[in-house]
Amino acid sequence: MVATLAAIALVAAGPPAAPYLRAPAGRLPARVTPGGITVLPNGRLLTPTGRRLYVQENLFQVLVSPDGSRVVGIHDGGFSVFHPGARSGVFHRRRQVAPAGAFSRDGARFVLSRGDDGAIEVLDGRTFASQAVVSAKDGDHSDPYVNDLVLSPDGRLAYGVDVAHQRVLVFDLEARKLAASVAAGRQPYALCLDEAGGALFVANIGLLDYSLIPPPRPGRGSPRGITRPAFGFPSPAAEKGVEFEGRRVPGLGTARVPDAQSVYRYDLADPVRPRLTHRAKAGLLIHAPAAGGKAVGGSAPNAVLTRGGRLYVSCANNDVVQVFDARTLRALGRITLSPGPLAAGLRGVIPSGMALNRAGTRLYVCESGLNSVAVVDPRTQRVLGRIPTGWFPTQVRLSPDERTLYIATQKGLGRGPRGAKHPRRPGDVRYGYPDMPGMIDAAPVPADAQLAGLTRRVLANNGLEDRTREARALPRRPIPVFPGAASREITHVVFITKENHTFDGIFGGLPGADGEPDYAEFGLQGWIKERVRAERLPIMPNHIRLARQFAISENFYMEPQASGDGHRWLVGVYPSLWTTRVFYSGWHFRPTDRAKGRLASFGSNGSQIPEDYLENGSLWEHLHRGGIPFRNYGEGFEFPGQDEGPGTSRTGSFLIVNHPMSQVLWDNTCWEFPVYNNFIPDIARVEWFKEDLERNYRRKGRPIPRFMNITLCNDHGAEPRPKDGYPYVASFMADNDLALGRLVEYLTRLPEWRRMAIFVTQDDPGA
Secondary structure, eight states, X not given: OHHHHHHTTOOOOSSOOSOOOOOTTTTOOOBOOTTSOEEOTTSOEEOOOSEEEEEEEOOOEEEEOTTSSOEEEEETTEEEEEOTTOSSOEEEEOSSOXXXXXXXXXXXXXXXXXXXXXXXXXXXXXXXXEEEEEEOOBTTBSSOOEEEEEEOTTSSEEEEEETTTTEEEEEETTTTEEEEEEEOSSSEEEEEEOTTSOEEEEEEOOOXXXXXXXXXXXXXSOTXXXXXXXXXXXXXXXXXXXXXXTEEEEOOOOTTSTTSSEEEEEEOSSTTSOEEEEEEEOSSOTTSOOTTSSOSSOOOEEEXXXXXXXXXXXXXXXXXXXXEEXXXXXXXXXXXXXXXGGGTTOOOOOEEEEEEOTTSOOEEEEETTTTEEEEEETTTTEEEEEEEOSEEEEEEEEOTTSSEEEEEEEEETOOXXXXXXXXXXXXXXXXXXXSSEEEEEEEEOOOGGGHHHHHHHHHHHXXXXXXXXXXXXXXXXXXXXXXXOOOSSOOEEEEEEEOSOOHHHHXXXXXXXXXOGGGOTTXXXXXXXXXXXXXXXXXXXXXXXXXXXXXXXXXXXXXXXXXXXXXXXXXXXXXXXXXXXHHHHOOOOOOOTTOGGGGGOOTTOOOOOGGGOXXXXXXXXXXXXXXXXXXXXXXXXOOTTOBOSSOSOTTOOBBXXXXXXXXXXXXXXXXXXXXXXXXXXXXXXXXXXXXXXXXXXXXXXXXOOSEEEEEOOGGGOOSOBXXXXXXXHHHHXXXXXXXXXXXXXXXXXXXXXXXXXXXEEESOOOO
């Protein structure tokens, strides 16, 4: 949808060359059908094969015991164990856990990462009784996070990657202690051993090393931080640092060093002392020539697998699996996972976890963005077909008899319509599970003859069918159906983004809409929850009037769950694998230069940092490539660890880490308009927007930008602050509603109004 906004004003160079693709759901509403076809919020379909094994939320890892008698899914709050044929598993609760674990080769031992506890846990591999917790902390490393694990062939040692302190760990499981650690690259994310246990391979997913911003010189700036990003990226200032607000903001160096988005090989001649022997960059280098002209982001190597002298590396942002010589790390080739000519030049397959059969003839690759697993012949490096899965598969394992694929899908079948009046019923197989349970697909390994049909299903589920004939039969409309075709009616686009609401929360009582009035807390017959519905009154009347006077979509959905990935969605990108993992089940932010990996963790803060720039960039790069003048008000610099408390700066923030902003966005942002901050009224935001447009464009006789992004975020809500004029949570909604009304009123008085399209949307439905 957001990419469409940018495309409206692009000038067509000739007849449309791109095919017409559309969401396969058509007009069907989003819905979950546990035994049938599920319609996702993005209009795609799910038709997973095999048995569906449900677990707790955010399933990122699945493991199979060597004898095949135990299948383990690692998810939020612990792990679940299934036995063959079972429909439900045994949930083992843990206060902290990371989606990382491993069985010993005899199955007698199971080791699990304890995530932010900074430790691993050793368990009996058959009963899962806890035997020991081994800390990864030492005097110089107080904030470790073990993100992946593998055991030595004899099961006596465990190797892990500490993404926080950026090192490889060696645990002695007999002595139950951390035996050694050696340096890794930036944000080491995944690792594997060769068959003999003589070499260890690590994928480093990080791009840059960030630093805390130093305090200012006396009287020269705020000790809380800097009020906006000191530089854009890429730029000389970002590389070398700059003087800004009374201090020297350190630079980031370059992303082209071997440490960044690379693979490392360690020799294990001495198993307790890994020795780094080779390093290689993985995937397409950042800023290298690419399908979109130049790669905006890096490759995101996130999974490694080795067999028969070859190393396979999943590069999530480039949609490739790169193949290396396992001894020298010499590049041998790339397995391209593009789903076909209809998607030429596009990205979003998102390869992640992999499995290889014993004969080395079939490589299975999770395609997180297509909700499928690719079946690859590694000898020819050709994709043979695809298997449909649940939502966002991240890991795949083969059963020992190689008849079953166990596929971890982070989001299972999704949430579906939920609310107090729409609970799950006892007959629902997901009854008793949390809102969006993860799901293990226990899918039969398909014969080659079955792959053609399964592949057609995957392509249809993702809307990868050319419907150009259908499009040519459609009546002409203001927004062209073909990318690159110019609108005859629309010359200016205003994109107004808001926070954390469902359709029903505001529009549930809208006459003629498919809504639920009993959920419309902020509608015309809304209520103040602190008064327990004692009276009915209009909370957001301008929203309702605009919907009635102009248009509203009752079958339009926000794909994200919360702001961390919601704001990525707002700027026209699919949340990357790195973003999805860090946001939903990642390591926490901690303000220390001694744990560089911690400085990249963003929580609910919604702005991109270079680690999750995609190959083709975002809305901003799309506008820039198309030559569309734009202006950004309030988006793009809500970074990890940011101070969003009361303040005196119009930007509404204090940054404490030297995170950069996309250079294209940095060049086109109004710094007199605040980022997300509930201490700044939305009505003030509107006045500051008007002030900027009048001062910098209209009074100077300059044409206003053809695309304007405006953030009105107080409908997020916060704790009541009666002294500030917010006696109720609904007060924030009323402020937002008044601001939206005043903003639209101002825009209608501009000469560009008659050829202007205004879009208003939330960033997410408030989880």
